[in-house]
Amino acid sequence: MKKIVIVGGGAGGLELATKLGNKLGRKGKALITLVDKNRTHLWKPLLHEVAAGSLDHGIDSLSYRAHAKNHFFNFKLAALSDIDRDNKIIKLDKLIDTDGTEILPESELSYDILVMALGSVSNDFNTKGVSDNCIFLDSPQQAKKFHHLMLNKYLQLGVKETNQVSVAIVGAGATGVELSAELYNSLEQVSSYGFEHIDTTDLKVSLVEAGEKILPALPERISGQAHQELLKLGVDVRTKTMVTEATDKGLMTKSGELIEADLIVWAAGIKAPNFLKEIAGLETNRINQLVVKATLQTTLDDTIYAIGDCASCALPNGGFVPPRAQSAHQMASLVAKNIIATLKDKPVTNYKYTDYGSLVSLSNYSTVGSLMGNLTKGSMKVEGRVARLVYVSLYRMHQVALHGYVKTTLMTIVERINRVLRPRLKLH
Numbered sequence: 001m002k003k004i005v006i007v008g009g010g011a012g013g014l015e016l017a018t019k020l021g022n023k024l025g026r027k028g029k030a031l032i033t034l035v036d037k038n039r040t041h042l043w044k045p046l047l048h049e050v051a052a053g054s055l056d057h058g059i060d061s062l063s064y065r066a067h068a069k070n071h072f073f074n075f076k077l078a079a080l081s082d083i084d085r086d087n088k089i090i091k092l093d094k095l096i097d098t099d100g101t102e103i104l105p106e107s108e109l110s111y112d113i114l115v116m117a118l119g120s121v122s123n124d125f126n127t128k129g130v131s132d133n134c135i136f137l138d139s140p141q142q143a144k145k146f147h148h149l150m151l152n153k154y155l156q157l158g159v160k161e162t163n164q165v166s167v168a169i170v171g172a173g174a175t176g177v178e179l180s181a182e183l184y185n186s187l188e189q190v191s192s193y194g195f196e197h198i199d200t201t202d203l204k205v206s207l208v209e210a211g212e213k214i215l216p217a218l219p220e221r222i223s224g225q226a227h228q229e230l231l232k233l234g235v236d237v238r239t240k241t242m243v244t245e246a247t248d249k250g251l252m253t254k255s256g257e258l259i260e261a262d263l264i265v266w267a268a269g270i271k272a273p274n275f276l277k278e279i280a281g282l283e284t285n286r287i288n289q290l291v292v293k294a295t296l297q298t299t300l301d302d303t304i305y306a307i308g309d310c311a312s313c314a315l316p317n318g319g320f321v322p323p324r325a326q327s328a329h330q331m332a333s334l335v336a337k338n339i340i341a342t343l344k345d346k347p348v349t350n351y352k353y354t355d356y357g358s359l360v361s362l363s364n365y366s367t368v369g370s371l372m373g374n375l376t377k378g379s380m381k382v383e384g385r386v387a388r389l390v391y392v393s394l395y396r397m398h399q400v401a402l403h404g405y406v407k408t409t410l411m412t413i414v415e416r417i418n419r420v421l422r423p424r425l426k427l428h
Contacts, residue, residue, distance in 0.1 A: 002030045002343060005090060005111040007080050009036035009064055011043060012308035012328030013117030015401045018071045019336040025072030030343065032073035033109065035092070036064060039077060042140050043398055044119070045325055048175055050143035051265075052182035053150070054189070056422075057140045067402070078107065080118070083280035085301055088112065113303055113339055116290055117332075118276065120309035120323055123269035123287060129246040134266040137175060149263055150183075154195055157202055165203050168251050168261035170243055171268030172209035173216070177226060179265065180207050181362035184233045206236040206259050208251060210268070213239055217322070229362050243268075270323055272310040285312045294350035296335055305338075307331035313351065321353045325394065329401065330354065 004024075006017050017034040024030040040061035042050070049055035068075040078092035088111050095104035121138045124130035135146045153165040167183060169176045183205055191198045207214065207230065214230075214237060215223040230237050242254035250261040272288035283291040283299045289312035291299050296313065298304045308328035313321040321327050331351060338348040399408040 001028070002112045003110055004030050004032045004113045004115070004339060005035065005109055006032070006115045006117055007035045007090065008117035008119055008308070008310070009034055009038070009041050010117060010119040010308060010328065011325050011398060012332040013115070013119075014041050014062075014064075014067070015329060015398070016115060016117065016307065016332040016336055017073050018067070018402050019332065020339065021068070021071040021073035023336070023340065024343070033076055034064065034068060034073055035076045035078055035080065035090070035109065037077070037079035038139070039064060040140075041067075043325070043395060045174070046395070047137045047140065047143045048179040048182050050140055051137055051146040051150075051179060052186040053147045054182060054186055057144060059418075059422075061140065062402070076109065078104070081106075081275070083114070083282075083304075085280045085304070088114075088303070090114065111303075113342070114305070115335060115339075116276075116298075116304065116306040116310055117308050117328075118273055118310045120270040121273055122266050123271040124266060125269065127243060127246065130266055133246040133248055134170070134264045136266055137179070146263065146265065150186075151190075153262055154190060154198060154202075157195075157198060164201070165263075166206070166250075166261045167204070167263045167265065168206045168208060168259055169265045169267060170208050170246075170251065171266065172207050172211070172214035172237070172239070173267065175267040176207055176209075176265070177214055177230065178362070179267070180205050180230055180235045181233060184235075200234060203234070204236065205234070206238060206251075206261065208241050208243060208253075208259065209237075209239045210242045211239065226362065233362075270309060276310060295338060295348045296331060296351050297338075297348070305335050307335055313353070315353060321351075322355075325398070326356055327353060329398065332401075 004020060006013050009017070013034065013036070017032055020030065020032045025032045040063055042057055042061045046055055046060070050057045064075045076092070078095060080090055081093045082091040084091065089108045090111060092107045092109060094102055094106045097103050122136040124134070135142060137143050137146070150165070157163070157165065169179055183203065184200065187198065187200060187203050213220070213223045214227055227237055238259075243251050244254050245252040246264055249258060251259040251264065253259065270287070272290070274288060276284060276288045276290065278284050282301065282304070285291055289310055290306035291312045292306050293299055296305050296307060296311065298306055308331060309323040311331065315321060330353060334349070334351045341348055396408060396412070399411060403411065
């Protein structure tokens with residue numbers, strides 16, 4: 001029986017494991033194993049909501065082990081350390097508890113086909129002080145850390161001679177913009193849960209972007225509209241501002257200005273994890289992504305695929321496939337077909353990226369973006385209720401890929417019920 005190992009349980013990796021488990025694992029045609037260093041999965045575009053407290057990671061996350069049982073694949077809790085291509089073995093780090101106790105020793109796992117789906121981490125571009133003074137939103141743990149610190153800052157308002165909570169966010173892509181708006185939404189909610197002394201003037205959010213505009217992936221009109229919405233909320237939007245250092249006082253800019261901040265979030269770029277750089281002699285680019293062919297197989301080994309943010313896939317007309325959830329979703333579907341074709345001794349097919357547009361949610365205030373490709377036969381600007389509906393549907397598509405239509409419908413109903421039963425903001 002062929003052994004298929006998928007490393008990384010993000011959007012692409014988990015969807016792929018689910019597809020292959022349902023199609024191959026269920027019938028005993030292959031042994032599928034998903035490897036991840038975390039016990040649970042949460043759709044990464046939702047992390048800004050965890051950070052702001054409007055989403056409870058403990059309730060909304062998915063157990064890998066339970067999902068594996070329901071979809072006929074295995075789950076192994078571990079972190080990848082190396083790949084032995086000659087013997088087709090991946091090496092896994094020892095599993096360490098939070099107190100430093102060793103739970104499991106180093107181990108190995110053999111494969112016939114390996115899929116790398118490790119996603120990405122924040123890229124600090126070696127900026128001085130960032131690693132020591134900034135919070136990244138690469139995982140639910142980091143998002144929860146930020147939320148915990150924010151709640152503590154709210155508690156200090158008016159008690160420790162603290163008149164305002166200041167947050168600086170570096171990077172005005174989707175994460176930075178959405179977090180900026182979500183923080184003001186959470187501020188409105190927290191004031192009704194025993195923080196009556198707090199109002200909108202108690203929060204100052206500075207959104208810092210080195211480029212010419214916020215949301216560079218979106219058209220000028222949409223970017224400009226989002227910019228105006230943020231200004232209305234009270235966000236201090238700073239474009240064309242280069243950060244040279246992060247300190248415990250705030251951000252130092254190239255012009256010598258100090259942007260004061262109690263908390264700093266770094267969301268200015270992405271890269272694949274550092275240990276992927278030239279791992280097992282595979283070809284990687286300057287941000288550690290594995291370079292793949294049009295079939296999504298790595299350039300130097302056809303038995304190893306890469307999908308999602310950790311893959312560098314060139315577009316036919318120049319440029320590369322952008323690191324988006326829709327890219328990972330499409331890649332997972334293609335690799336599932338190619339693996340099944342390989343097992344049947346049929347040729348593999350090339351990946352064709354379809355851009356369905358970009359949408360950005362400004363919490364409960366607004367949603368803006370553009371729809372492209374097959375959805376509109378061109379490009380269409382959308383905003384308001386229509387944009388919000390499409391934005392939410394992107395997450396529903398991910399849920400459908402994992403659970404099917406019936407369970408996703410039931411989960412949607414439960415979410416609506418919980419809006420009545422549960423607090424609107426996570427307070428712990």
